[in-house]
Every structure is written in C-alpha cells, then in structure tokens.
Amino acid sequence: MDKPLDGLLVVEFAQFMAGPTAxxxxxxxxxxxxxxERPVTGEMGRQIAIKNIFVDSSSLVFHTINRxxxxxxxxxxxxxxxxxxxxxxxxxxxxxxNFRPGVMEKFGLDYENSRKLNQRLIYAVVTGYGNKxxxxxxxxxxxxxxxxxxITWLSGRGDQGPVPxxxxxxxxxxxxxxxxxxLAGLLKRHKTREGCLVEVSLLESALDxxxxxxTTHLNDNHTLPNRSKVKGAGHAYLSAPYGVYQTKDSxxxxxxxxxxxxxxxxxxxxxxxxxxxxxxxxxxxLLIQIGDRLAEKKTQEIIDFLHEHGVWSSEVNDYHKFxxxxxxKSAQALQEVTLQDGRKITTTRSPYHIDxxxxxxxxxxPQVGEHTLRFNDEHLINI
Numbered sequence: 001m002d003k004p005l006d007g008l009l010v011v012e013f014a015q016f017m018a019g020p021t022a023x024x025x026x027x028x029x030x031x032x033x034x035x036x037e038r039p040v041t042g043e044m045g046r047q048i049a050i051k052n053i054f055v056d057s058s059s060l061v062f063h064t065i066n067r068x069x070x071x072x073x074x075x076x077x078x079x080x081x082x083x084x085x086x087x088x089x090x091x092x093x094x095x096x097x098n099f100r101p102g103v104m105e106k107f108g109l110d111y112e113n114s115r116k117l118n119q120r121l122i123y124a125v126v127t128g129y130g131n132k133x134x135x136x137x138x139x140x141x142x143x144x145x146x147x148x149x150x151i152t153w154l155s156g157r158g159d160q161g162p163v164p165x166x167x168x169x170x171x172x173x174x175x176x177x178x179x180x181x182x183l184a185g186l187l188k189r190h191k192t193r194e195g196c197l198v199e200v201s202l203l204e205s206a207l208d209x210x211x212x213x214x215t216t217h218l219n220d221n222h223t224l225p226n227r228s229k230v231k232g233a234g235h236a237y238l239s240a241p242y243g244v245y246q247t248k249d250s251x252x253x254x255x256x257x258x259x260x261x262x263x264x265x266x267x268x269x270x271x272x273x274x275x276x277x278x279x280x281x282x283x284x285x286l287l288i289q290i291g292d293r294l295a296e297k298k299t300q301e302i303i304d305f306l307h308e309h310g311v312w313s314s315e316v317n318d319y320h321k322f323x324x325x326x327x328x329k330s331a332q333a334l335q336e337v338t339l340q341d342g343r344k345i346t347t348t349r350s351p352y353h354i355d356x357x358x359x360x361x362x363x364x365x366p367q368v369g370e371h372t373l374r375f376n377d378e379h380l381i382n383i
Contacts, residue, residue, distance in 0.1 A: 003030025010094040015043040017168050018126045019098035020065045021175035027068040028350035028359050039073040042368035064347050066365035067337050073369025076107045090117045098126035111197050121195040122185035129203045140202050142168040149206035154236050158227035174205035230287040239279035240286035245294045251316035252299050266293045337364040
C-alpha cells in the first residue's frame with residue numbers, strides 16, 4: 001500500500017531531537033529523508049546517549065530518532081561537496097534545518113538562496129528562540145527552555161523547588177509543530193505551485209504547550225501556579241480529586257470528576273465535599289482525606305468499584321506492568337529495526353494509522369555517509 005508522502009524528497013540538515021524527529025515523522029509517512037552529515041563523525045546527535053548506550057558506534061537514541069532515513073556525507077566547506085548538496089536541494093520537496101542563525105547563510109543555503117535554487121521548496125527551520133531578538137543566540141536545549149518558560153513550576157509538590165519533566169517534551173512538541181507546518185506548506189504549494197518558509201521555535205512550542213495554564217494565569221490577576229503540598233497531586237490548577245494515590249497494595253490515579261459523588265462512594269462526609277468551590281480552595285485537605293480512605297483498599301478492588309459507578313480511575317503501571325497489559329499488546333506499538341550487520345533493535349513504531357493500517361519499518365538509522373555514492377551528481381536525476 002502506498003503511503004501518503006511516497007515520492008517526496010526531504011533533505012535534513014538537523015541534529016539532536018526536534019528537527020530529526022520531524023524528519024522521522026515524514027519518513028514514516030513515506031517520504032525519502034536524506035540526512036546531510038559531516039563526513040566520518042556525522043551529526044552531533046550520534047554521540048548524545050541515554051544511559052550511555054551505544055549501538056554500532058552511534059547512540060541508541062540516535063537510532064531511535066533516525067530510523068528509516070538515509071545519510072549523505074558532505075563537507076559543506078568543500079566546494080564540490082557543497083555543489084552536490086545544492087543539487088539535492090534543487091530536487092527536494094522539503095528542507096529541514098536547526099542550525100544556529102547565520103550558519104546556513106554562510107553556505108548559501110539560507111531560505112532566500114535555497115528559494116533561488118528551487119521555488120517549490122518547503123524550507124523548514126527550528127530555532128531555540130527565533131532568528132532575531134535578545135535570545136536568538138542562546139543555546140536552544142530542552143531543559144534550558146523548560147527552565148526559562150516556567151514549565152518547571154507545574155510539576156512536583158509546592159514544598160519543592162522547580163521540577164523538570166523527565167522527557168524532552170519541548171523538543172517532541174516542537175517537532176510536531178514543525179511536521180504540521182511542513183504538511184501545511186505542502187498543501188499551500190499544491191494550490192500556489194510555490195514553496196514557503198516554515199519556522200518554529202522551542203520557546204514558542206513551550207508557550208503553546210502551556211496554553212491552558214498560561215491563559216488561566218493571564219486572566220487570574222497573574223497569580224502563580226499553586227502546587228499542592230500533598231504527595232501525588234496531579235495538577236497545579238485542577239481541583240481535588242485529580243492525582244495519584246497510594247493504595248493498600250500499589251497506586252491508583254483519579255482524574256477529574258464529581259467529587260460529591262466520589263465522596264459518597266468512598267463514604268467521606270463534610271461540607272467541603274458538597275461545595276465545588278471548596279474542591280479548589282480546600283484541595284490539599286480533600287486530597288489527604290481521599291488518600292487516607294484509598295490507602296485502606298486494594299487497587300483493583302477500588303478501580304472495579306469506581307468504574308462500575310462511572311468514575312474515571314486507573315492503576316499506575318511501571319514499564320514492566322504496562323508492557324504486559326492487554327491494552328499495550330493490542331496497540332502493537334513496538335517494532336524491530338535491522339542494523340547493517342544484521343543485529344536488531346527493538347523500538348516504537350510510527351504512531352499513525354492511515355486507512356486502518358499501522359505503519360512499520362525495519363529500516364535502521366543509516367551509518368554516516370552510507371548512501372552518498374547513490375546520490376552523487378550523475379544519479380541525482382533518478383531521485
């Protein structure tokens with residue numbers, strides 16, 4: 001079955017997380033994605049490891065983000081290599097880069113010059129904080145942007161300091177924005193026959209991630225987030241019962257719900273459970289009372305009881321329990337990719353379903369320059 005982006009050529013000048021993740025999404029949807037890498041060492045993300053795990057001389061996380069792509073090794077300071085890369089850009093549908101402001105200009109690969117090479121090109125850029133302004137040259141890294149943007153004051157308890165997410169959430173969210181922008185650009189090109197410039201930044205993605213709470217902050221006398229001091233509280237802006245609770249044998253999560261009804265089911269009494277205003281103003285006191293009652297019960301017992309009465313709740317899994325669950329198994333979320341030497345890596349598949357079909361690909365991340373010879377000048381016409 002053909003994929004939606006079959007036949008599209010993407011040239012990726014990107015490293016680390018946000019840009020390459022957008023390239024991965026396009027590759028999973030059928031595009032041919034060619035990474036432009038420096039010879040021998042490749043992009044810097046090959047050396048950024050999680051838990052110091054490397055496979056075939058590149059970090060495991062690099063393999064995760066760059067599966068299903070091809071690699072063209074080029075020294076952009078070498079005129080012959082630069083000429084070959086520009087020939088690729090002439091043929092490309094999409095160009096992605098996340099270099100610092102000024103780098104692509106140095107090689108004549110900025111938007112204006114690339115547009116002269118290829119008027120139909122969708123030119124997609126990720127920056128940390130935009131190309132202009134006082135922060136333009138600050139390092140655009142996920143933890144730093146989390147810290148600058150206020151996100152670290154949303155998790156954890158009120159008696160803690162700032163708490164960052166345990167994921168590169170801004171990189172991933174920004175990659176989604178970039179992918180959406182590229183797809184919108186392709187639709188625009190279909191109508192106008194001309195390409196366009198798509199720009200996203202980690203900072204703006206961090207702001208968009210917080211649109212609910214920032215809107216609340218801006219329209220609530222600029223009051224700062226009020227994190228609960230109760231262990232397991234789930235949200236600085238939501239009322240009781242939202243949070244995670246320890247039970248007699250494990251943990252249980254309660255989402256939003258009618259606290260009056262929940263209190264009746266748990267045989268909890270008091271005016272504060274009757275008054276919706278108190279669910280916010282007396283949040284911590286109510287969380288403690290709910291927690292004390294749930295601690296008397298086993299998780300599955302209370303979940304079955306709450307589900308029977310339409311209350312949203314869930315067990316709290318670690319990865320071992322999650323991977324054994326029927327819900328995880330039915331999602332068919334994992335796949336194996338095969339390295340050049342025959343070894344296999346287990347990773348996640350594309351999240352897309354198109355016409356009821358899940359997308360899998362056994363193609364591993366490329367070795368540095370693995371496909372250079374296939375895309376030299378005399379073969380470009382066949383791309």
